[in-house]
Amino acid sequence: MLEIQRIRTDKESIIEGLKKRNIDVTPIVDNILEKDSRWRSAKGELENCSAELNRIAKQVGELFQQGKQEEANQAKAQTAVLKENESAYKEQVKQLEDEINQLMYQLPNVPNEQVKAGKNELDNETVEEVGSKTTFSGKALPHWEITQKYDLIDFELGVKVTGAGFPIYKGKGAKLQRALIAFFLDEAHKAGYEEFIPPLVVNEASGFGTGQLPDKEGQMYYVNEDDLYLIPTAEVPLTNIYRDVLLPNEDFSIKMTGYTPCFRREAGSYGKDVRGLNRLHQFDKVEIVRIEHPDNSARALDEMVNHVKGLLAKLGLHYRILRLCGGDTGFASAMTYDFEVFSAAQEKWLEVSSVSRFDTFQANRLKLRFKTADKKTALCHTLNGSALALPRIVAALLENNQTEDGIKIPEVLHKYTGFEMIS
């Protein structure tokens, strides 16, 4: 969430910036400022009461020790009214804090200056396109037919065991999956990211830290019995490793990677988009996460984008990079690049990665800070990106690389798969 300090001092730029998301937050911001000013005055009163009570308590103690019972009891009598006032102010302060927080949760991150205004995905800018469409002599099969033809993934069986959106990978399909995960992790390792295997379920505080809660809880699977959530992305456990952390100096650059399955309820998505591997309730992903000094986050974002470009190039996929417009940029993000691969048989672009910088938005919730050279504390910047999400990569690989003899496996994967062709 945004810093209240920033709203106090920089209201106009927040309102202006958020217009790029096609929303006008003026009423919310004004409401916050009004409540904030009442909060401060109530807080002041409360602290005065506390200070006075502290003073009396101290006095009473001294009087008792001097054996002045009478005077001590007199002093005690003074506290009744003060205590009443104190609890009234306390109530007020708490109430206002709750209301302010409710409002703060409604404010998304302010888009970076490079982000263009826009309403939805139609306004996104294509910043780069690499490769070209595969051409086929005959008719190209969509991946859900290929997976059936070569017995790579069984969607029906997944329905039987669990439900729609939980495919079962088999044989070379499973091996390909494992190969991609190993490849992505090795590449991340080479790029300096430390590998983690985090928990796949997280507590409420973690969901809150990265911004999934309180608003988007409907998107996560929830384990009622233990009050835990299945992770929608490795971003949640990885970033939360650094919740409530105060880094001792300015000299840090934390680079983490991890493979995890991701669980998403995807309530309300139906139809053509969910066919085959296009949208699943459980899928595999390798994530990269960075925690950076504010001065470094722009460079870090570039590095992450380049990393993902490298992966797609090595896989020989036709892809493009979009810089999301304000309206399509995620709630917590200041700037997001989406990577899409072209799926030749479906003839459409499939999102396979989303690389974002959050600036202090997550760090503020996480209480992730560092000590500056002059011994002040300041919020870190967080970034993350998929590198990469598997299902649509698999879809594109199968569709784009189909030949009459079978599916060609990209060379970089050979050492992981142990086969060069699926036939």
Place this chain on the structure above:
RNA sequence: GGAGAGUUGGCAGAGUGGUCGAUUGCGGCAGUCUUGAAAACUGUUGAACCGAAGGGUUCCGGGGGUUCGAAUCCCUCACUCUCCGCCA
């Protein structure tokens, strides 16, 4: 799942109703000494919020209560450890 013990500052570890944001040790930082370093000695060393400032408030796992006053007493929740049971 059953029984018991615990949760205090970066770490270790005192503190069982008042002057305790908290003894002490280690670590960190600064200084003295030294060509330099080590050792020794001296000093210093948590965070959040409000305030222009002086200053004030809050924080001893979380929440609530008793009291003029709580790290200390009570209730409750979470977590950790030990033993037993179960188990990959």
